[in-house]
Amino acid sequence: MTNKPIEILKTVFGYDKFRGRQQEIIDTLIAGQDAMVLMPTGGGKSLCYQIPALIRPGVGIVISPLIALMQDQVNALLQLGVKAAFLNSTLSLEQSRKTEQQLLNGELDLLYIAPERLTSDRTGALFERIKIALFAIDEAHCVSQWGHDFRADYLQLSLLHERFPDIPRIALTATADNKTREEIKLRLGLEQAKLFLSGFDRPNIRYRIVQKQNSREQLIDFIRAEHAGDSGIVYCLSRKKVDATAEWLRSKGINALPYHAGMDAGLRAKHQHQFLMEDGLVIVATIAFGMGIDKPNVRFVAHLDLPKSVEAYYQETGRGGRDGLPADAWMAYGLQDVITLRKMLQDSNADEAHKRIEYHKLDAMLALCEQVHCRRQALLDYFGDRLEQPCGNCDTCLEPVNTWDGTLAAQKALSCIHRTQQRYGVGYLIDVLRGKATERIVKSAHDKLSTFGIGTDIDEQQWHSVFRQLVARGLVSVNFDQFGALQLTEACRPILRGERQLMLRKDLQPAKPERGRSGSRNTSREFAKAGDTLLWNALRAKRKMLADAQDVPPYVIFHDATLMAMLEAKPTNRREMSLLSGIGERKLELYADEFLAVIAEFVDMNKNGPIGLSDTMAESVALFRLGYNVKQIAQQRELQETTIYGHLAQSLEQGMLVLTDVVELPEQEIRCIEEAIISLPEEQRNALKPVYELFGGQYSYGILRCVRAALQHQTG
Numbered sequence: 001m002t003n004k005p006i007e008i009l010k011t012v013f014g015y016d017k018f019r020g021r022q023q024e025i026i027d028t029l030i031a032g033q034d035a036m037v038l039m040p041t042g043g044g045k046s047l048c049y050q051i052p053a054l055i056r057p058g059v060g061i062v063i064s065p066l067i068a069l070m071q072d073q074v075n076a077l078l079q080l081g082v083k084a085a086f087l088n089s090t091l092s093l094e095q096s097r098k099t100e101q102q103l104l105n106g107e108l109d110l111l112y113i114a115p116e117r118l119t120s121d122r123t124g125a126l127f128e129r130i131k132i133a134l135f136a137i138d139e140a141h142c143v144s145q146w147g148h149d150f151r152a153d154y155l156q157l158s159l160l161h162e163r164f165p166d167i168p169r170i171a172l173t174a175t176a177d178n179k180t181r182e183e184i185k186l187r188l189g190l191e192q193a194k195l196f197l198s199g200f201d202r203p204n205i206r207y208r209i210v211q212k213q214n215s216r217e218q219l220i221d222f223i224r225a226e227h228a229g230d231s232g233i234v235y236c237l238s239r240k241k242v243d244a245t246a247e248w249l250r251s252k253g254i255n256a257l258p259y260h261a262g263m264d265a266g267l268r269a270k271h272q273h274q275f276l277m278e279d280g281l282v283i284v285a286t287i288a289f290g291m292g293i294d295k296p297n298v299r300f301v302a303h304l305d306l307p308k309s310v311e312a313y314y315q316e317t318g319r320g321g322r323d324g325l326p327a328d329a330w331m332a333y334g335l336q337d338v339i340t341l342r343k344m345l346q347d348s349n350a351d352e353a354h355k356r357i358e359y360h361k362l363d364a365m366l367a368l369c370e371q372v373h374c375r376r377q378a379l380l381d382y383f384g385d386r387l388e389q390p391c392g393n394c395d396t397c398l399e400p401v402n403t404w405d406g407t408l409a410a411q412k413a414l415s416c417i418h419r420t421q422q423r424y425g426v427g428y429l430i431d432v433l434r435g436k437a438t439e440r441i442v443k444s445a446h447d448k449l450s451t452f453g454i455g456t457d458i459d460e461q462q463w464h465s466v467f468r469q470l471v472a473r474g475l476v477s478v479n480f481d482q483f484g485a486l487q488l489t490e491a492c493r494p495i496l497r498g499e500r501q502l503m504l505r506k507d508l509q510p511a512k513p514e515r516g517r518s519g520s521r522n523t524s525r526e527f528a529k530a531g532d533t534l535l536w537n538a539l540r541a542k543r544k545m546l547a548d549a550q551d552v553p554p555y556v557i558f559h560d561a562t563l564m565a566m567l568e569a570k571p572t573n574r575r576e577m578s579l580l581s582g583i584g585e586r587k588l589e590l591y592a593d594e595f596l597a598v599i600a601e602f603v604d605m606n607k608n609g610p611i612g613l614s615d616t617m618a619e620s621v622a623l624f625r626l627g628y629n630v631k632q633i634a635q636q637r638e639l640q641e642t643t644i645y646g647h648l649a650q651s652l653e654q655g656m657l658v659l660t661d662v663v664e665l666p667e668q669e670i671r672c673i674e675e676a677i678i679s680l681p682e683e684q685r686n687a688l689k690p691v692y693e694l695f696g697g698q699y700s701y702g703i704l705r706c707v708r709a710a711l712q713h714q715t716g
């Protein structure tokens, strides 16, 4: 094997060029130096240790807390022809021994290991006997006690350096803030390590934050209109809401599963596995889900509740679009979110210093929600990363937000809070402002107040928006000891006194999005040419079959981006195929011929144009010719088997297929059915019911139709 990083990138991974600073990082490790890498989620951190591990003599040891994902990571590497294995608590004793033996024999390029294993005496003794290329500490922020992912075992990792001082180490994380970074350096003894900071922009993610009204309905509209049949993640704050939302989505015909820490561990692992294996599955989860998951084709990340910080928002949204294709980060946000999170913070038993930091973080998140300029600029700015121009790919760029002079409205709201003794919540205050004489209001004589009915010029929705912005900006606080009563803060005085103008965001009234875009059911992708849709589906079907046969997720065979490249280039031989991104030597060897055959079939079909067949029929027939049986086509296309038989019957009638290929029955039985059809009286020639009944339902209508179609072809 070659020893140049770029060659390995091409031959093993099938990629043309390094991303960002990958090359520099790889060179640093090859030279035997330590590195600390901060790169966004999906930025490509793994290659930074995988390639040096392949080049340096010995095995690369990767420490990761994500035990549930090790199998998948190893599977993906094996597909590339990289000799990888893992050691963690999910293995039996026998399996562990086998891996240890492979290590001792020098048969591995990469070993993934759980931190608690690493610090055991047994592992220590094992490591003394083998050649180690490097140590990679993935998700390094787990060493930080500030973050929510803290793992006590990570604190032991400093021992590595003491024990193996000559072996280079690389720590990697997507967590950006300074505090965490300093803590990683300190606790892992990486003060001397070279620091690699990447930009945080993920240009293919489109950020959108909408005003919350009925968030479930808004969510389903969003999914149906823009992501029907796509894989996605929906984040909720509580376990209860996760369960309820997943169930509700299912009831609306969306393939959704819940995931949270309160579920049985086995079921949780099952749902995660399904999410990786299947296309078009939506996972509804608490933040417990997602770290380190390398599913490249997550097309949307939706938030039904506000994340606690910009860091969390960035990480969670970053799980979309890892393949570089467009993805959506969508969130519904309202006043209640602010109230809930502030309350959770207040009630938490963290110490004051910690709480103060959390409050600041929440405020930054609120500021992002209330942004009237480019969201991406604001987001990157938070991480100290400057973007010169507005991005053109976020909601505020695409539909510029108007601001309005909300000074007067704010004064009305503030004085209404004041006149009702700061004892009421938003709903009540809005009723007073809009002059609604409810029983409660009349009883408290608030219909006699000077502020009663002074806000009829603004509708209820917009009053919610005003109050939300007042709270988000700290002009009004929420008193949780008084059931969420709104109270004035010092900061609001200049506005009440008319010394300060207040510009507010004009929230867009969400228009109902257009429903159901055309195209295949399995993907929201649209293609200019119908033929391309057919080929796209056939390529996906082929991928799914290969993946199922090996029990790996489809994207481990090829990413969507690679299938897209096939669709565009329509390669006709291995050499052309090898030029596409994502196809290294091993995958070329394993899969090129199968995919070339699919492409050839479709190019052929498009040339001759099957006579008189509609697209949907042509697709079934094409799949059939590629070796799928009726059941598989039905599954793949999400259609009934009888429908597929119907499609095939048409081609049989035109003599494009051979009956014995379609109907898997012995010759003799087919003869019997034919005879039964022929012996029908003239006026019943087209009825299949008598035949069906004659055989007591033994043969489905689909089969009977095909036999009849073939007969019709024979008799002209």
Ligand SMILES: Nc1ncnc2c1ncn2[C@@H]1O[C@H](COP(=O)(O)OP(=O)(O)OP(=O)(O)O)[C@@H](O)[C@H]1O
Binding pocket: 015, 016, 017, 018, 019, 022, 039, 040, 041, 042, 043, 044, 045, 046, 047, 173, 174, 291, 292, 293, 294, 296, 322, 323
């Ligand atoms: N140079 C490259 N060219 C093309 N694709 C790449 C390149 N480097 C990495 N990728 C792809 O980008 C995807 C994300 O990479 P990776 O899993 O390493 O992300 P990560 O930085 O570890 O993210 P996370 O923080 O979520 O773990 C992978 O599917 C990988 O194959």
Ligand SMILES: [Mg+2]
Binding pocket: 045, 046, 138, 292
């Ligand atoms: Mg990673």
Ligand SMILES: [Zn+2]
Binding pocket: 373, 374, 375, 376, 377, 390, 391, 392, 393, 394, 395, 396, 397
């Ligand atoms: Zn923008």
